Amino acid sequence: MVPEEFSDPASKPTNDIPLPPLRSSSQTVDDNVARLVQAGLQDLERRRRELQQEIEQLERRRDRIQAEMRTTFAGTSQDLAMRLQGFKDYLVGSLQDLATSAEQLDLAPPAVPPSPEPGRPSGGRPGQPGGATFQEEPPGNLSTTAFSIQRFEEQRERVRSLIDQYRTRPDYYGPPWQMRRTFETVHADRVSNWFFTQGGRGAVTSLGSRLQNVVVASGAISALYAIYGDRLCNMVLANTPERLGEWRRWLQDCLGISRADFGTNRGLMLFESPESMVQRAERLMENGYLPMLIIDESENNLPLAALRFPLWLVFAPDLANPAQDDYYYQS
Known part of the structure; x- marks a missing residue:
């Protein structure tokens, strides 16, 4: 009798199921990373759009407030201040x-001005009654x-x-x-x-x-x-x-x-x-x-x-x- 280990393998019945070809582990990692990157980009794009909308709302609010400041009392209060x-x-x-001038006031009676010399016209401005003119300069x-x-x-x-x-x-x-x-x-x-x-x-x-x-x-x-x-x-x-x-x-x-x-x-x-x-x-x-x-x-x-x-x-x-x-x- 021929030993079993030396028998013809083709004559033995088999129950093996054929397996699909295996993918390499590195390709799987790359696919996962690509999906994560794509998800991150989509999230950043969504946040960028939201921020852009908030900025536009704030700018419109700023313009509205400035217009109100120019046309209301609240806006003119700074100029008034x-x-x-x-x-x-x-x-x-x-x-x-x-106050300083009041302290320096001289309340003494004014001195009597000397009478003009005979034959000398009195001082005054040109064009005043009497035709007086300046005879002496200050x-x-x-x-x-x-x-x-x-x-x-x-x-x-x-x-x-x-x-x-x-x-x-x-x-x-x-x-x-x-x-x-x-x-x-x-x-x-x-x-x-x-x-x-x-x-x-x-x-x-x-x-x-x-x-x-x-x-x-x-x-x-x-x-x-x-x-x-x-x-x-x-x-x-x-x-x-x-x-x-x-x-x-x-x-x-x-x-x-x-x-x-x-x-x-x-x-x-x-x-x-x-x-x-x-x-x-x-x-x-x-x-x-x-x-x-x-x-x-x-x-x-x-x-x-x-x-x-x-x-x-x-x-x-x-x-x-x-x-x-x-x-x-x-x-």
């Missing part, structure tokens, strides 16, 4: 000036303080030197009434033209910003103060308290002065009414002071009487670059 702050600064400074010969080229010839070099110093060697910690801000060529050109071409009496084109105009005016004031000292009285005319508050604040910054330098008969004076400014300038000239009139570009009503004073500086609007009120843009 800025205006009130400017008026507060102006009012506080004016009250302080009033101290300092104010009738010759207009800066014509002939009158100003001996001081031309000093003023040029001061303007050049402000432009090239600024002193940010100098004494009061000296220019303390950056004084650029555009400012120096306007001040030089006002001194040497217009003779200290004329209009300069606005720089489109009240702050820049204050820098120009401060350069002229500083140079004049170096020549005339406390005799110089600067008078600023603007038609709203907010604009006067800006002039006060920026003049203090440019010239290194304090509120004590603002007064009714000294230093710097602020006016909303051109008639009041002209009347004060007349009294100052009668008392021997030298008034300098500075007119903000927003002022449209300038009396002709202001043009007869020896010093006046008017900022003319630049039609190509209209100015904007700076307090609208403060934070």
